[in-house]
Amino acid sequence: MIRVLLALLLVLPPAAQGATLRATAEVSICYxxxxxxxxxxxxxxxxxxRLGERLASARTAAEERERLAEAIGRLYRVxxxxxxxxxxxxxxxxxxxxxGRMDCIDHSTxxxxxxxxxxxxxxxxxxxxxxxxxxxxxxxxxxxAVIEVLTVEERIARLPxxxxxxxxxxxxxGLVIEAADGADRxxxxxxxxxxxxxxxxxxxxxPLAEWLNGGGxxxx
Numbered sequence: 001m002i003r004v005l006l007a008l009l010l011v012l013p014p015a016a017q018g019a020t021l022r023a024t025a026e027v028s029i030c031y032x033x034x035x036x037x038x039x040x041x042x043x044x045x046x047x048x049x050r051l052g053e054r055l056a057s058a059r060t061a062a063e064e065r066e067r068l069a070e071a072i073g074r075l076y077r078v079x080x081x082x083x084x085x086x087x088x089x090x091x092x093x094x095x096x097x098x099x100g101r102m103d104c105i106d107h108s109t110x111x112x113x114x115x116x117x118x119x120x121x122x123x124x125x126x127x128x129x130x131x132x133x134x135x136x137x138x139x140x141x142x143x144x145a146v147i148e149v150l151t152v153e154e155r156i157a158r159l160p161x162x163x164x165x166x167x168x169x170x171x172x173x174g175l176v177i178e179a180a181d182g183a184d185r186x187x188x189x190x191x192x193x194x195x196x197x198x199x200x201x202x203x204x205x206x207p208l209a210e211w212l213n214g215g216g217x218x219x220x
Contacts, residue, residue, distance in 0.1 A: 025121075027075075027113050030106040031085045032099065039083040043117070047078065052123045061126035061149055061184045068118070068127075068147070069202040072192060075114050077200035088199040091219035107195040108132040108143035111203065115145055115192060125158050126150055126184075133191060135212045144191040146208060151186040 023045050028038045051071045058064035080086025084100025095101040102110070115129040127147040134143050150158070189208040196204040196217045206215050 025117055027079075027110075027117055029079050029083055029085060029110045029113075031083065031088070031102050032106075033101065033103040034105050035109050041079045041082050043075065043078060047074075048117075048121055051075070051118070052121055055118070055123045056125070058125070064124065064126045065147075065190060065205045068115075068124070068192065069205045071118060071123070072111060072114055072194055073197070073200050073202040075117075076194060079110075080199045086199050090197050090217070091195070093220050102195070104143045104195045107193070108145050111145035111192055111194045115147065122158070122160075125155060127190075128154075130189065133189075133208060133212070135214075137214060142195075144193040144195070144211065146189050146191055148190075149184050149186055149188045154186075 025043045025045070025048060026040050027043065029041050031037050031039075051074060055064060055067050055071060058067050076085065080088075085102055087095060087098045087100035088102045089095040089098075092101070092103055109132070112129060112132055115124075118124060119129050124147075127149055130146050130148045132143050133146045134141055136142075191206050191208055191211040192203050193206070193211065193216060194203040196219055204216055
C-alpha cells in the first residue's frame with residue numbers, strides 16, 4: 001500500500017499531492033514476537049508533516065539519518081498510545097512475557113513499514129528503503145530494517161519541482177549536491193534498528209557492514 005502511495009505521488013498534480021500528504025496514514029505494527037499479532041496505527045497528517053519538515057532540513061545524508069532515527073522513535077511513541085507496543089523495551093529480556101513486547105522480527109517488519117511511509121510522503125531525500133537484513137552469529141540471528149544512500153541523480157529527482165537549478169547539481173539556496181557526503185557513497189547501506197531501544201527512543205543507525213559484524217548496543 002505504501003509503495004502504491006509513493007507511485008501515486010509521482011503522477012498526481014501538486015494540489016492532489018498536497019491533499020494526499022495532509023491525509024491520515026495507517027500502518028500495521030507487529031508485536032508479541034514473530035509478528036503473531038498486528039494492530040493498525042493511525043498517524044495524523046499534521047504529525048507526519050512536522051516529521052517531514054524536520055527531515056527536509058537535513059543538508060547531508062548523515063543529518064538525514066540522525067533525523068530519521070528520531071522520526072522512527074516518535075512514530076513508535078504514537079504507536080505505543082494506540083497499541084500494546086508502548087510496553088516494549090530494548091532487546092528481548094527486559095520485557096519477556098509482557099503483552100506488546102517486540103522481537104527483532106516485529107521491529108524489522110514494522111520499522112520497514114514506517115520507513116516506507118516516510119519515503120512515500122517525500123521525507124527521504126538522501127536514502128531509499130530496501131529489504132531488511134539478517135545477521136547470524138553462532139546459533140543466533142538478528143534482523144533489521146535497512147536504508148540505502150541514493151545517487152546524485154536520484155537525489156535531484158526527489159527534490160520538489162523547481163528546487164533544483166537547471167545545469168547545476170544544487171538547490172535554489174545554493175546547496176551543492178555532491179556525489180558523496182564524507183564517507184557516504186551511493187549504494188552504501190545502513191541499518192535502522194529500533195530493537196536496540198525502548199519504545200519511543202531514537203532508533204540505532206549503523207553502517208550495515210558494522211552491524212553485520214556484531215555492532216550495536218549490548219542488549220539481549
